Amino acid sequence: QVQLVESGGGLVQPGGSLGLSCAASGSIFRVNGMGWYRQAPGKQRELVARITTSGSTNYTDSVKGRFTISRDNAKNTVYLQMNSLRPEDTAVYFCNANIVTWSGVHNYWGQGTQVTVSS
Numbered sequence: 001q002v003q004l005v006e007s008g009g010g011l012v013q014p015g016g017s018l019g020l021s022c023a024a025s026g027s028i029f030r031v032n033g034m035g036w037y038r039q040a041p042g043k044q045r046e047l048v049a050r051i052t053t054s055g056s057t058n059y060t061d062s063v064k065g066r067f068t069i070s071r072d073n074a075k076n077t078v079y080l081q082m083n084s085l086r087p088e089d090t091a092v093y094f095c096n097a098n099i100v101t102w103s104g105v106h107n108y109w110g111q112g113t114q115v116t117v118s119s
Contacts, residue, residue: 004110005110010115015049017084018042022095024108033098035069036078038089038115048060048080049067050116092113093115
């Protein structure tokens with residue numbers, strides 16, 4: 001089976017930085033696009049950033065210039081470097097990957113990691 005394991009969340013002061021990582025493992029033929037989503041209390045889940053296999057990226061406007069998404073295709077891992085964090089960045093962050101397996105093409109989700117930005 002395929003699983004995505006996230007790490008790197010925690011508590012940080014406003015203006016601080018955190019780095020998240022998410023590694024996909026299992027019976028994987030190909031990992032296509034990968035991304036990070038977040039859901040804050042009382043809010044809809046939103047896309048934070050996505051990255052294609054070739055490295056093309058897109059970000060939601062609120063994180064542009066502060067967050068950087070990257071990936072290591074050899075490790076099936078996606079990263080999110082978060083700088084200049086703000087309280088409104090507080091959310092559970094989920095990684096996502098579009099993955100080809102023997103059974104087809106599906107989106108898989110990580111378990112979520114809490115990011116709290118507070119003084």
